[in-house]
Every structure is written in structure tokens, then in C-alpha cells.
Amino acid sequence: MTKTFSLPMYDINHATTEALTDALVQLLAARGVAARVAWHSDLLPHWRDHDLLLSQTCGYPLVKLLPDVQLVGAFQSSAPGCEGLRYRSWLVVRAEDAALTLADFRGRRAVCNSDDSHSGYNSLRYVVAPLAQQGRFFAETGFSGSHRQSLAALRHQQADIAAIDCITWALLLHNFPEELAGLTIIGETPLCAALPLITAASTDQPTLAALRSALTQLVQDEAYRELCATSLIGGFATPDRAFYDEVLQWEQQAATRGVTAL
Template sequence: MIASLAWYPATHSAWDRLWDATRAGLGPHLSDAPTRLTWPVDFASHWRAPDLILSMTCALPLQLGLFDRVHIVGTPIWDVPGLPKGHYASHLVTRADDGRALSRAAASGIAVNAPDSQSGWGTLVGAGLTGPSIVTGSHAASMQAVACGRADLAAIDVVTWAMMGGDARLAIRDTTPPTPATPFITARADLAAPLHVALTQAIADMSAADRAVTGLSGLTRLSDAVYAPLLRRSA
């Protein structure tokens, strides 16, 4: 059985402690839960593992086929000013000295953390910002790519931006409207409710230091429909 909390991996130790507390809170519901977190590289396979106890994913993978393979445990509440509970957004960033229209910056080159990322790719598509793109593997790497001139525009998850303290070489040109945040998921339907209870309590019991580095302030429930595939919602 496997569990991961790797969406923001720069804070491994804080996520490890959150899992320890969540696992303890499960008690008799899952006595054989893994004692250590997994830090996956191949998320597509990881999310589809039948023995997945807990992970985090993104709205776009859910809408592209994952929705029918997992159960939503809850949605994080991020401690970022201006965000509704259970939502996040993206900053559209260029180099600080680049005053061109965003459409022109996009046409010169976009840095994308992953092609199935709502915050790093879907928001750009939704804004009509298109151009040649490079896949960087993470929001932090996209920030670096723009700052160093390998690309001219990126959409950066506001949680990552806040955790990294921004980047003086970059300017926030716009911020997208809030969308449902990256949910916690499980492959086990019978564990979705116990995990929600255990994770809610574990987040509430986090130290101030761990709360600061993770950006987590709570857990909420959004309707599963907000993550359902687009075709199903329009049917």
C-alpha cells in the first residue's frame, strides 16, 4: 500500500509529519497503512495504483480520465490571501523588465510545468495564451526558465509562488480567477470518509512551522461534480 504527499515536495519533512499524524488518526481503519511516504516521479501510474491510500492530484488529470479511478478525500484550504476556501489560482509571470502584452510574450515561448496541469497549462489555454512551449517538470523550474530567458511566460500556482517567496527577477502580470484546488484522493472508497476525518485533525494539529512551510490551513469538501470530466458535466 502506498501514500504520497508530493505535490509540493520542497517540504518533505513537514509532509512526512502530516502523514504520520494522519496514519495515527486512522487507527483501526487501516492498521497496515505504510509508515513512510512515497515520492513518485510517474504520477500518472501512481494515481492509478489500486493500493493507493492517499495522494494529491490536479483537476485536469481528473477530467482526463482519473475521476473514475479514485475517490476524493477532500480539498485543501491554502493560507494564501484572497483565495476562497478550497480554491487556488495561478499568477501569469514574465521577466520583470518585459512589458510586452501577455499574448506577445506567450508567442515568444511558454514554460509549462506539465501538460496535464490545470494551474500551469490549463489556465493558459483558458486565457487564450498560446505559443511554443517547453515542459519544465515543476512550477519552480518554470519560474527559473522564464527568469533565465528560456521562456517568456509561465503560469505559476499561487501556493508555490507564496511558498517560494516569489522571485525578484519576475513580475506578476495577472492572476487567474480561482478554481477548485488540488484535491486529496484515494483508491479506496471505504477510506475516503475516515481519511477526511483523520487528515482534517492532522492539519488542525500541525505546528506553526509546518503550517507555514506547507501553506495548509485546513481541509474542506467540494462537490465531486467540480472535478468530474467536462463532457459528463455538460451531459
């Protein structure tokens, strides 16, 4: 049976993403696992698919919405802002606000990609919580649908600040620097667990082992070194699921300060 997979989370340059997925198809085939790539606009049903072979999700959906999926592992990124299996978000504003600090954005407008995103929502809520008054910090918070659309909202003066995944920022800087024109970084969130690679609860252990073996070869084989470097992938590891508990802890710590939403 041929199962589907995708790598949707850092699909900045689609040609590069397709090259990565094509490489994985070949590596999995060499291990007796038939796979094909399928792209999805609605990711939660994709991640919950009983027959999901492999996908990349965010740590926040993993701990909040996907209790039954199996953790395959996580990529280590070479993007500035990452350390080991951890990444952070940059606090991004327009260049005209470059001299300000996060505290100066009280009563201004935030934009997030979605409320189930760690990098764009949970991390921003965590860093503003100590600054909030009566559970609020921003005057309003909009939702754009993606980090790229959040950056567009900043450029078009539809919002004033956003938390942007540092890997997304680095990929845009390399591939589409015009999308960062007129924007700057004024701060950062702490490091947190890198985006998890997942498979369905129904995936058997030999297939899970094949997935991990294929991903390990992808990051170690000289044949894929340039492809991984272009994708800012520097390694692959298999942390325990408890590695992602801190994502939920950030939500809980903000709640203790009365901040449950942005």
C-alpha cells in the same frame, strides 16, 4: 494490510512534507488504518494504483485521466491568491517585462510544467484563448517537468512567460526566494477548484471515513497548527466530484475559440 500514500504536489520543502505525512501516519494509525509513505517520480501510475490509500493530484488529471478514483476531499490554502477551496495561477515573467500585459506576449515563448496540469497548462490556455489567432497565441511552448523548472527557464531566458500555481509561488517565496529572483507577476488566472485528495476505487467506506477524519483532525488540532500554517494549509473539506467539472469546462471553452493546445 499496510497501504501507501504520499503528498507529492506541494513538496517544496521536503522536510515539511515529511512532517505532514508522518502526522497522517500517526492519525491514521489511531483510527486503525496502517499506512506508510512512498515517494514516486512517475505520478500517474501512483494515482492509478489499485491499492492507493491517499495522494494529491491535480484537477485536470482527475477529470481527464482518473475516472475511477474516489475523491477524499481538498485542502483549503492560506496562500495569497486562494479563496476558500479555490486557487489560481500567477502569470509570471522576467522583471524586465513587468510593464507588459498578457496580450503583449503574442508570438513569444511560453513554458509549462506539463500538458496534464491545470495550473500550468489548462489555465494558461484558457486565458490566452480569447487573444489567439487561428488557434495560436505563443510562438512556441516548452515543457519543463515542474513549476520550479518553469521558473528556472524564465530566469535563464529559455522562455518568456509561465502560469505558476499561486501556492507553489508562496511556498517558494517563503522557503527558496532566490528561485523567484528577477521574476514578477503581471496577471492572474481566474479561481478554480483546489487540488483534490484521492484514494483508489477499491478503498472501502470505513477507510474513506477514516481518511477524512484524520485530515480533519490534522487541520483542526492545535498540535498540528504550526505545521499546517508552514504548509499554507488552512482547512479541509469534502466537495462533490462535480466541483471539478469547471476544470474540463475551461478546456472546452478554449476549444470553442479554436485553441486546443498551447
